[in-house]
Amino acid sequence: MTTADASVPPPAGAVRFLGNEAAYWRLRIKGAGLLVLTLGIYRFWFATDVRCYLWSNTEIGGETLEYTGLATELLGGFLLAIAIVGPLYTAIATAALTLDTADGAIAAIGFLLLVLLGQFALYRARRYRLTRTVFRGVRFDQHGSAWRYAVYALLWWTLAVVTLGLAYPWTQASLQRFKMRHTGYGDLPGSFAGSGTELFLRGLPIWLLVVGPIVFAFVALGRMVDWSALNGMMAEDESDPLALLAANAGIEVFFVAAAALGASVVAAVLLYPLFAAITMRWWICGLRFGAVTVRSRLSTAQVYGVYLRYLLYVLPFLVAVTAVGGVLVFLSGRLIGSNRDSMLAELFAGAISLTTYVAIVLGASTIYQVVVTFAMWRLSVQTAELSGAAALDSVRASGAPDSALGEGLADALGVGGI
Amino acid sequence: MDAATPPRGPAVYFDGTSSARNDVVVEAGATDLRILSSGRPGHERLLDAWAYAELQRMSAPEGVLRLGRRGETLLARLEIGAPELAAAIEDRAAALDRGGAAERRLRRKVVVLSFAAAASLIVTAAFGLPALASRIIPFVPLAVEHKLGDAIDNNIRGALDAQHLGARFACGTAPSEMAGRAALGKLAGKLETAAALPFALHVVVVRRAEPNAIALPGGRIYVDDGLIAAAQSPDELAGVLAHEIGHVAHRDGTRTVLQTAGLSFLFGMMLGDFVGGGAVVIAARTVLKSSYSRRVEAAADAYSVDLMAKAGGDPHALGVILKRIAGGKNEGRNEGMKLLLDHPETKGRIAAIDAAAVAGTPVPLLDVADWSALKQICAPLPANATGSAPVH
Numbered sequence: 171m172t173t174a175d176a177s178v179p180p181p182a183g184a185v186r187f188l189g190n191e192a193a194y195w196r197l198r199i200k201g202a203g204l205l206v207l208t209l210g211i212y213r214f215w216f217a218t219d220v221r222c223y224l225w226s227n228t229e230i231g232g233e234t235l236e237y238t239g240l241a242t243e244l245l246g247g248f249l250l251a252i253a254i255v256g257p258l259y260t261a262i263a264t265a266a267l268t269l270d271t272a273d274g275a276i277a278a279i280g281f282l283l284l285v286l287l288g289q290f291a292l293y294r295a296r297r298y299r300l301t302r303t304v305f306r307g308v309r310f311d312q313h314g315s316a317w318r319y320a321v322y323a324l325l326w327w328t329l330a331v332v333t334l335g336l337a338y339p340w341t342q343a344s345l346q347r348f349k350m351r352h353t354g355y356g357d358l359p360g361s362f363a364g365s366g367t368e369l370f371l372r373g374l375p376i377w378l379l380v381v382g383p384i385v386f387a388f389v390a391l392g393r394m395v396d397w398s399a400l401n402g403m404m405a406e407d408e409s410d411p412l413a414l415l416a417a418n419a420g421i422e423v424f425f426v427a428a429a430a431l432g433a434s435v436v437a438a439v440l441l442y443p444l445f446a447a448i449t450m451r452w453w454i455c456g457l458r459f460g461a462v463t464v465r466s467r468l469s470t471a472q473v474y475g476v477y478l479r480y481l482l483y484v485l486p487f488l489v490a491v492t493a494v495g496g497v498l499v500f501l502s503g504r505l506i507g508s509n510r511d512s513m514l515a516e517l518f519a520g521a522i523s524l525t526t527y528v529a530i531v532l533g534a535s536t537i538y539q540v541v542v543t544f545a546m547w548r549l550s551v552q553t554a555e556l557s558g559a560a561a562l563d564s565v566r567a568s569g570a571p572d573s574a575l576g577e578g579l580a581d582a583l584g585v586g587g588i
Numbered sequence: 589m590d591a592a593t594p595p596r597g598p599a600v601y602f603d604g605t606s607s608a609r610n611d612v613v614v615e616a617g618a619t620d621l622r623i624l625s626s627g628r629p630g631h632e633r634l635l636d637a638w639a640y641a642e643l644q645r646m647s648a649p650e651g652v653l654r655l656g657r658r659g660e661t662l663l664a665r666l667e668i669g670a671p672e673l674a675a676a677i678e679d680r681a682a683a684l685d686r687g688g689a690a691e692r693r694l695r696r697k698v699v700v701l702s703f704a705a706a707a708s709l710i711v712t713a714a715f716g717l718p719a720l721a722s723r724i725i726p727f728v729p730l731a732v733e734h735k736l737g738d739a740i741d742n743n744i745r746g747a748l749d750a751q752h753l754g755a756r757f758a759c760g761t762a763p764s765e766m767a768g769r770a771a772l773g774k775l776a777g778k779l780e781t782a783a784a785l786p787f788a789l790h791v792v793v794v795r796r797a798e799p800n801a802i803a804l805p806g807g808r809i810y811v812d813d814g815l816i817a818a819a820q821s822p823d824e825l826a827g828v829l830a831h832e833i834g835h836v837a838h839r840d841g842t843r844t845v846l847q848t849a850g851l852s853f854l855f856g857m858m859l860g861d862f863v864g865g866g867a868v869v870i871a872a873r874t875v876l877k878s879s880y881s882r883r884v885e886a887a888a889d890a891y892s893v894d895l896m897a898k899a900g901g902d903p904h905a906l907g908v909i910l911k912r913i914a915g916g917k918n919e920g921r922n923e924g925m926k927l928l929l930d931h932p933e934t935k936g937r938i939a940a941i942d943a944a945a946v947a948g949t950p951v952p953l954l955d956v957a958d959w960s961a962l963k964q965i966c967a968p969l970p971a972n973a974t975g976s977a978p979v980h
Binding site for chain 2: 188189204205206207208209210211212215222223225226227229233234236237238241252255256259263304305306307308309356520524527528530531532562563564565566567570582
């Protein structure tokens with residue numbers, strides 16, 4: 171059944187994903203190859219193709235989304251961003267070399283500036299994508315000051331880091347509220363109803379298991395070490411503080427630290443899919459457009475399935491590529507044999523190692539994009555359900571397309587986006 | 589053509605002013621696409637007519653022809669699911685690029701041009717950047733170079749001092765080491781006089797077992813204890829020292845900063861780090877960086893040969909000690925990765941050094957007494973002075 175098959179209109183609130191993984195694999199593999207060939211310049215066209223595919227295969231109430239962005243717009247935004255970021259980097263480096271302030275101050279100011287610019291870029295990039303998203307002949311829109319968002323995001327993320335992640339749910343809730351409050355579908359205003367406290371309560375067990383061991387270790391170490399004696403020793407002898415610590419509290423401190431770190435890492439790896447499922451569900455259920463609400467039936471088991479499948483794909487891939495690379499290096503060494511110092515042997519081995527490296531990184535990333543990112547998109551779409559979808563039938567168009575500067579900045583600063 | 593009964597069929601129409609879904613009938617006329625409200629045949633109302641030339645194919649799921657109008661701010665859309673009707677429209681509207689041949693041609697052009705741009709950037713980075721750096725260096729004030737040297741020194745001293753010796757890291761401070769320090773001063777002084785640099789050198793021997801030396805911008809040179817142990821004559825040590833002085837004289841610290849900045853711009857920003865593809869860029873950067881340092885090292889070798897000849901020492905001595913150090917290091921090791929190492933391969937270096945050095949009758953730069961004093965510039969430390977030993 172196609173979207174234009176008017177005879178049997180699907181239920182108004184139904185959300186479906188029409189695409190298939192095989193087509194997406196082809197898209198991704200071809201794109202990855204062209205990225206290598208063009209040292210990444212192809213990425214603007216690649217990103218546009220990917221978005222077109224994902225958007226146009228996402229169907230809401232019988233109508234699919236449409237992505238109207240152009241690769242040349244992304245390229246233009248990127249070039250504009252280079253014109254801004256290039257001089258900015260140069261200015262920061264020059265200031266660090268010429269000003270007589272402590273190096274730390276310049277570096278800190280530069281870092282702060284770049285973080286702000288990064289958040290600005292992410293907000294503007296979201297605006298670019300939304301204004302290029304068309305549904306039933308009406309575009310989405312985002313307004314609001316990107317600089318205000320950047321300051322807001324910087325403060326909230328600082329709070330999240332300072333509290334070791336405890337404030338993360340409220341950071342997310344607050345930033346989502348800001349974004350959705352300034353988002354609209356035509357004249358239908360968006361909002362976000364997810365509560366930080368609710369996310370906090372759901373995520374607290376994860377936090378306790380991941381961050382808990384480290385906090386516990388610090389408390390335990392605090393009891394094991396005689397701090398005043400240690401301070402005394404440090405004052406006398408300015409050499410290795412770790413050695414002094416061991417001398418003071420015994421070698422056990424390292425076992426406690428290693429055990430805590432190990433427990434934390436294991437918990438983080440095992441619980442990450444749970445975390446991803448909780449945040450995804452919370453986010454989808456919080457989305458509002460006027461009277462339209464969204465529900466998500468995304469199950470935690472499904473998300474675990476996604477990540478397990480990733481391991482199932484990526485581990486054999488890594489083993490295979492490494493093995494092939496190793497065999498090739500060995501064979502080239504054998505072939506060139508006695509003449510070990512020759513330039514040719516070097517060139518060969520170097521080329522093989524570099525190719526192996528590129529194949530591993532690009533391959534693992536492609537597998538991740540298909541098996542995790544694509545699968546999560548599909549799952550999230552297929553488990554979502556709208557209520558009050560009747561409101562979508564009479565939306566008036568508004569808004570205008572935005573420039574791709576934000577996408578370009580996000581790209582140039584390496585904060586994601588494309 | 590088929591003017592008698594133009595193909596027609598059902599479609600979904602969005603007028604671009606509202607999201608209301610209109611089930612319509614589309615008629616593929618001779619010059620335009622006519623959008624009719626559905627009703628009894630003969631009673632349909634004409635909603636809009638789109639000329640074929642202004643039709644544009646929009647991205648859509650498989651099996652749906654989604655049409656918009658070129659250059660239109662209003663996002664009116666027409667969605668056609670019936671394959672025959674879609675084919676009929678595609679037949680009439682050349683702009684729709686049936687089969688996607690034009691789109692593929694365009695895309696091929698993009699790929700070819702992007703490839704050419706990438707190749708051009710690599711050539712620029714390999715040859716243009718080093719040439720540009722050489723032209724810029726004379727205009728960088730020496731004060732900046734000193735400042736850079738101080739900044740690097742703060743970081744590198746801690747990194748080199750792996751045993752956390754602190755004040756005892758540098759040799760030549762204890763009373764028993766003073767004779768060695770004087771001999772080092774004599775050797776460095778001879779080279780410094782011959783080099784006639786616009787700023788003072790500052791040579792320090794440090795307690796490190798590696799047979800190595802490092803020059804910082806601004807004239808500070810760290811010589812590892814291990815290098816003095818590996819040297820069998822004062823001229824061998826002087827040869828390495830002259831190589832490091834070459835880095836200082838060529839202002840390679842500033843050169844590295846300039847080249848790295850240029851490389852970061854071209855291969856960090858222009859070529860960006862897109863998802864996963866960053867690996868290609870990192871690989872290209874690694875190769876380019878090693879090509880830079882190979883050239884820089886070769887230039888410092890040539891400088892060493894020159895300076896040793898000027899100072900009256902043996903220019904071949906650098907080659908001799910390089911060979912000894914490389915021989916000790918590489919035995920039974922896999923040599924596959926030298927392309928990525930900073931220094932050119934030893935064999936080639938030694939050949940270049942020997943080719944450049946003119947035959948002469950060198951006089952050792954230090955006499956026997958001074959050389960044996962220099963050999964002892966790092967007196968053994970008392971056992972309890974190393975910080976990593978347990979303190980109880």
